[in-house]
Amino acid sequence: MDKLVRSIKFPFLFDKEKLVIDTNKVIKRKWIDHYNSNDYSGKWTSIALMSKGGKSSNISAFSSSAEEFIPTDILDFCDYFKEILNGFLFEKTAVRLLNLGAGAEVKPHTDHSLGYEDGMFRLHIPIITNSNVEFILDGKRLIMNEGECWYLNANFIHSVKNGGNNDRIHLVIDGIRNEWTDNLFFKEASVEEFTKTPPAIDENQKKLIIAELEKINLPVAKELIDNLKK
Numbered sequence: 001m002d003k004l005v006r007s008i009k010f011p012f013l014f015d016k017e018k019l020v021i022d023t024n025k026v027i028k029r030k031w032i033d034h035y036n037s038n039d040y041s042g043k044w045t046s047i048a049l050m051s052k053g054g055k056s057s058n059i060s061a062f063s064s065s066a067e068e069f070i071p072t073d074i075l076d077f078c079d080y081f082k083e084i085l086n087g088f089l090f091e092k093t094a095v096r097l098l099n100l101g102a103g104a105e106v107k108p109h110t111d112h113s114l115g116y117e118d119g120m121f122r123l124h125i126p127i128i129t130n131s132n133v134e135f136i137l138d139g140k141r142l143i144m145n146e147g148e149c150w151y152l153n154a155n156f157i158h159s160v161k162n163g164g165n166n167d168r169i170h171l172v173i174d175g176i177r178n179e180w181t182d183n184l185f186f187k188e189a190s191v192e193e194f195t196k197t198p199p200a201i202d203e204n205q206k207k208l209i210i211a212e213l214e215k216i217n218l219p220v221a222k223e224l225i226d227n228l229k230k
Contacts, residue, residue: 004117005193006138008151008185016147018080019127023097023169026074031099032059042104042162049075049171050085050095061094061111061174069093081171084125090181093120094174097127101168105161108136111154116177116185117194124150125171130164144170151185 031045051058053067056074069092075082085095100106114122126144135142138156152158162168175181185194210229213221 003193004115004153004155004196005151005189006140006153006156007142008188009144010149010151010184010188012149013147014084014125014149015080016127019125019147019171022078022080023127025077026097029074030057031097032057034098035060036109039109040104040106043099043101043167044104044106045099045101046096047074048072048094048096049078049081050092059096061096084171085173088123088173088175090175090178092173092175094172096172097169098172099167099169100133100160100162102162102165106159108157108159110157114154114174115156115194116151116153116181117196118155119177121175121177121181122152122154123173123175124152125173126150126168127171128167128169130162130166130168132163133160133168134163135160 026047029047031047034040034044034046046059048056048059050069050071051060052069054070054072056072058072071082075085075095085092111122114120124144126146126148129144129146133144135144135158137152137158142150142152144150160168210225213225
């Protein structure tokens, strides 16, 4: 995984004042405690702008619900957030505001299959932050400023501590890779830097795999055996 991209700071900025205006419209609404309660200490809350079923309380990033993914009532009166989301031409799977309270800390953890090489990705747009926020990704501190747009490969270990006196609020967008996003990402890094290297297989493992595949009388199994023998 060494060659894989850990993060990208995209070369554009969003309007910091408009971001704060829309955030202030929802700041007194009901925010939900983050569901990964074992992964943090202090206050970490969220509110959904788009979700399965359109409920602002549905802050899950990995919902298996069959309900339609639609805007919540919160997004109805947030014109700038809508403008941002409409400008990102990819299918969204979660759109939330995440608020890490002053003094709160998200412990080191990884998220499953959230690297661009997996076909899924996560963008962060900081709205309110401070110089005492320490976001660590794969051992490196990232300084993310208001209005910037960042891709973070959440497959790598990451943590964040808000050592400031104010809450830290990000707009977080999860999406599915497509041709439009390829054009966006490949301007910042090469295709190879978003490609997983298959794990090496030693000869004993290879023999065991071939033996199991030989039990399957299907053309695809024969093709796999031929490739392993090459």
